[in-house]
Amino acid sequence: MSRAPLSVGNLLVIGLGLIGGSLVAALRKNGVEGRFSAWNRNLSTLEYALSQGLIDEIPVSLEQAVSQADIIVVGVPTLAVGDVFEVIAANAKPDVIVTDAASVKGSVIDAAAQAFGHIPPNFVPGHPIAGSEQSGVEASKADLYVNHRVILTPLANTSEQALATVQSMWQACGAQVVSMDVETHDRVLALTSHLPHLLAFGLVDTLAKQNDSDDIFRFAAGGFRDFTRIASSDVTMWRDICLANREALLDALDLFQSGLLDLRQAISDLDADALTRCFSDARSARQNFLKLLEPL
């Protein structure tokens, strides 16, 4: 691995929020050379980023910014990626490297195929496994990616050089970059991220609909707070993820429901052994998982 300073040229973040803001902050902190700009539907977000020294300039237009970029990182909600790809297809330099940060990769690759008429070799689908229930560029942290994994899902025609550049960019932020096929990514993330978000949103919404919801929430404790933390996440982002990863999420949900029905039966039958088995296995698995989990 070369230790010469990495240069990313003109890097443009489209959809500047927690993910893109933290990326730029991390690149700057780690001495990566380049000119950083960003686009967002809210001008105030860009003004904030400029005032904080995150970006070097506010572009005149998205089209102009795209035309000057050497690397474009797309950070908009999953279902808005397609529209951004259309602008890139119409305005970017031919050798621009494009990557994204969406939590679903299959739908983003489909959107690329549609916008570009093919999947460009310089498009490297990506997904940083980081973030929090907080959102927005104001929540950016230069160390958000340190010791976190970034999954890339390169395709057969993905350029080695584009892949290496995107890898180096994330590694410069302290991330551990891994490659995975698209289907595995979307299935694994459905199980460990998209499904838990759905369950947390669903539980809080169900409780909020009860007549005595204030009393219910009043006596909830720390366990409930942590269990439902992800129900404070950005609504549009998660709506898009659920729709974009529909098949894998429905499969994950059905798998979970099947296990939950077994648990229901065990409680209904007062089957202490079945509950002990399930809870013990879960507890052991989680203790092992804590060892696997990246430090946060």
Added chain:
Amino acid sequence: MSRAPLSVGNLLVIGLGLIGGSLVAALRKNGVEGRFSAWNRNLSTLEYALSQGLIDEIPVSLEQAVSQADIIVVGVPTLAVGDVFEVIAANAKPDVIVTDAASVKGSVIDAAAQAFGHIPPNFVPGHPIAGSEQSGVEASKADLYVNHRVILTPLANTSEQALATVQSMWQACGAQVVSMDVETHDRVLALTSHLPHLLAFGLVDTLAKQNDSDDIFRFAAGGFRDFTRIASSDVTMWRDICLANREALLDALDLFQSGLLDLRQAISDLDADALTRCFSDARSARQNFLKLLEPL
């Protein structure tokens, strides 16, 4: 409220773990007078507590300890409370004050009626809303109850004096004591505590059963870690709670399942508006709940 030092006389914790250990530590820290002892099926637990200065002595037998106690705090798993009540019924002073810390109150009150032949006026059913996924006396913290709620569910025949004593004991630990009827307690706790534990255990167990469970867990992130924190909880304790609160927990589970089926349908139908509504309502409710939640 009197500011004279509270005295609890001979206080006996039966089933010394996180809850009882933290209670004794808090009483000592806050200058509450008394002689503290404890019983546990593991002698090593008592030896640890003695070595840490938590308890003043290790009793010769449970029967002897019970016979000398002025206040007994029952901290064993919910379904073991009945056996402890039998020993209390056979050995305790007639005016002993008994309270417990079980997460289900209906089953504990039934167990009292069965063990004593009636529900003793000096029995004050209680439930401190504190704890963590850690367990055991080694995890005790003198400030575990500070700004946490303790729910008491006194009955029509509960002695005012016994109720006041148990209230004072918990208030001395920094807790906020509230009273609630038994049915409301068991329903609210089913929704905010027992159901989330069941969902967390169920999800982790389901994922652990997959052939590629190591890969699945490897790419789980902070959201999953927090969502499943409660799946590291004590197995016996939670098995007992699920069995003891069977009716309320099944009702809570069915309520949740009904909401989840609606969400499933919305995803299946690609109904973006329904998802937005659910996620927005959940997010708002959780932001409000964070204001209600006791500081932890």
